[in-house]
Amino acid sequence: MTPIQPCLWFDDNAREAMEYYVSVFPNSRIERIDEYPDESLDEHFTGMSGKVLNGEFTLNGVRFTCLDGGPLFRFNESISFIVWCADQDEIDFYWSKLSHVPESEQCGWCKDRFGVSWQVIPRIMGDLTSTPAQVQAFMQQKKIVIAELENA
Template structure:
């Protein structure tokens, strides 16, 4: 098996890392789960109580980008201060990823959405810089939830 990228994001889940990996590799092309190492028998150490069978170290690739993840319990959770940017070729691709990744409507703004695991995503056209050059385009974008390319082009 090939080594991971020199810099690899690590995603800390409460207890849904396996479910998240399976979901994400279904959403993105050229994706796969590389490996899953589970927590050992919880009788070996009190720190593992309730974690038997959960993901201690998961490695997966999404559209060619490597990630690692773990089930670490409720100590930490995702915030909007970190998001993953998905650059899309056209509106159809934006619509497809948005349908799969947006699960928290109150978190939607300017192409940002949050999935069912609490991870924030930016679903953007690959040419977003060209679509937000004028104040009118920026104003339209600020009012959008999901990015609609035609609205930006017509602003």
């Protein structure tokens, strides 16, 4: 059976994003980078020489593909990646690495410096939002704080 693999379209910093992501997540590595050919070969490649035509990388065992495609498309919050965390320390760690756009933070959702949206969520999220008071507290949070939800 063929696995489904996410592909991320970056403007022109796919290599930088791959390098950053593999430094953040354990069990991660860049698998390969294919670069655009010399731009003198075709006018469609103007300014793309050395940029990522196809990049493959693994984040904590999950395989991704990416490319530098120019500014035609942008990331938005309709697609996000969930980082399931064991405890508050993990939440704090990933939040510090992935949250770079404060105005995008809400309910464990954040946006990184490349514009990719992440949900940094505790594995016990279902237990932490089982009462109306907990849900109300959750809706007020940016980064999830487990103790606040437990005490709600």
